[in-house]
Amino acid sequence: MKIALIHPKMYIRSYYFFPLGLGFIASALQSRSMNFAFYDIHKNWTKTSKFLKIVEKDGPFDIFAITALQSTFLNASDICNKLKDKFPNAIIVLGGKITVNSTSFLFENFNIDYAIRGEGEVAFLELLEALEGKREKASVKGLLYRDDNGLIHSNGESDFIENINDFMIPFEKFDMSKYVVKNTVQSPNLPSLNMVSSRGCPFACTFCNFSKSRYKRMRYYDLELLGKQWDYLIENFGLKHITFNDDIFTVNKKRTKEICSVLKEKRLSFSCSTRLDALNEEIINVLEKSGCKYLCIGIESPSPTVAKIIDKRLDLDRYQKNIDLLKNTSITVNFGFMIGYYGETEETIEETREFVIKNGLIYSSFFATAFPDTKLYDLVRNKIPDEEIYLKQLSQVDLSSDYLINMTDMPLKKVYSLHDYLVADSVINAIRIDLPFKRIVRKLFVFYLVFMRKYGIKNSMFKRIFEFINIVIVKPLVGKNN
Numbered sequence: 001m002k003i004a005l006i007h008p009k010m011y012i013r014s015y016y017f018f019p020l021g022l023g024f025i026a027s028a029l030q031s032r033s034m035n036f037a038f039y040d041i042h043k044n045w046t047k048t049s050k051f052l053k054i055v056e057k058d059g060p061f062d063i064f065a066i067t068a069l070q071s072t073f074l075n076a077s078d079i080c081n082k083l084k085d086k087f088p089n090a091i092i093v094l095g096g097k098i099t100v101n102s103t104s105f106l107f108e109n110f111n112i113d114y115a116i117r118g119e120g121e122v123a124f125l126e127l128l129e130a131l132e133g134k135r136e137k138a139s140v141k142g143l144l145y146r147d148d149n150g151l152i153h154s155n156g157e158s159d160f161i162e163n164i165n166d167f168m169i170p171f172e173k174f175d176m177s178k179y180v181v182k183n184t185v186q187s188p189n190l191p192s193l194n195m196v197s198s199r200g201c202p203f204a205c206t207f208c209n210f211s212k213s214r215y216k217r218m219r220y221y222d223l224e225l226l227g228k229q230w231d232y233l234i235e236n237f238g239l240k241h242i243t244f245n246d247d248i249f250t251v252n253k254k255r256t257k258e259i260c261s262v263l264k265e266k267r268l269s270f271s272c273s274t275r276l277d278a279l280n281e282e283i284i285n286v287l288e289k290s291g292c293k294y295l296c297i298g299i300e301s302p303s304p305t306v307a308k309i310i311d312k313r314l315d316l317d318r319y320q321k322n323i324d325l326l327k328n329t330s331i332t333v334n335f336g337f338m339i340g341y342y343g344e345t346e347e348t349i350e351e352t353r354e355f356v357i358k359n360g361l362i363y364s365s366f367f368a369t370a371f372p373d374t375k376l377y378d379l380v381r382n383k384i385p386d387e388e389i390y391l392k393q394l395s396q397v398d399l400s401s402d403y404l405i406n407m408t409d410m411p412l413k414k415v416y417s418l419h420d421y422l423v424a425d426s427v428i429n430a431i432r433i434d435l436p437f438k439r440i441v442r443k444l445f446v447f448y449l450v451f452m453r454k455y456g457i458k459n460s461m462f463k464r465i466f467e468f469i470n471i472v473i474v475k476p477l478v479g480k481n482n
Helices: 020-031 048-058 070-086 103-109 121-131 223-237 253-265 281-290 304-310 320-326 346-359 375-383 387-396 412-431 438-456 460-478
Strands: 003-007 036-040 063-067 091-095 114-116 143-146 152-154 192-195 241-244 269-274 292-300 332-339 364-367
Touching: 003 020, 020 036, 020 063, 020 121, 036 048, 048 070, 063 070, 063 121, 070 091, 070 387, 091 121, 103 114, 103 143, 103 152, 114 121, 121 143, 223 253, 253 281, 281 292, 281 320, 292 304, 304 346, 332 346, 332 412, 346 412, 364 412, 412 438
Parallel strands: 003 036, 003 063, 063 091, 091 114, 192 241, 241 269, 269 292, 292 332, 332 364
Antiparallel strands: 114 143, 143 152
């Protein structure tokens, strides 16, 4: 079989990353000595018409395997539909996070033959066996398909992959010179690549995919195998920094020390995400000394009322010491917050203000957004007037500027105003300089935020300017730890 792996465009070009999901599918194909072609439409920012001409020249293909996030919905749908029109005999398979949507939604909006829900490596290989007549489609867990009578079937979610080391991305099969680059926010001056060292998350925050997921247990990639990948990327592409996309990097402290030791040995700096309660003084020291450049920590809401609804299970008083320790490191720490969550009030936002001002943090926040197959989505479903329109809106949502569903009892204008003034006040407070004309500066800052929300964030050039101002100008003024 001749197989094409396809990564569609996101709604905005400024995001750069290697499509890890397709990398893992490539590893599955390699395990069966099967070749594939790879098309990264997002990275190359290719027009669909041009992409179809390239495919026609490279083909014919038997199978098009397309990965999609909610943010690639529009382009993925367009590609599926046009591929089926152009190559009606080819089989189109859809995978990725988009498949958490309802089965009917997927088959109505994507001209596909199959979809795979859940971890796709084993399920995709089993689908290939089914297409070869070696097994029944009904036996492929995670497979969504139409039968000969046009009826849609769902085989639930794919099986949990116990040994993820069976599927190591074959980077040598990709042109990694396009991905080991210096334009990431976390490491703007170092050749960097996004990777994962683990899968899973033991927590269940209600806004997160893991709130209803079966894939919660932590699974770790073998450090020796990871080390070989890093050596290949260092030797051939000058890799110097890794942005870890692990959901929670430091949950296992023994593992954290081991991986940091290998990173330090290979002189690789890195960025990662974690929680306050997955840190202690020893681990913070290990992160700093081993080359951690950028650390994301989701606090979401310091208000006990909202935190309980989020199911964050984080005692901020207990872990205040970790905040204080982080503020004295050389690591750029982004303490992430969320505004407008279900149950949010002016009082809970005031509690957030007090926490942010007390700790001298910049209020770096996202607007609460309900994604399909989360507990939050179930909570606010009755607030969505047209579910299909809403799901399509999610394909272009920018969490830092868009508030699609007002989950509060406050007027929408009030939520935006409270957000903007909280951001402005947190920056002015964090700079710790008695600014002249402080009231005017505050107004100008709010005007800037409103402008960016309405006109700038979804423009690639403006977004990168926004990130540059935040990382290169604002952060150094207030100290790295915000």
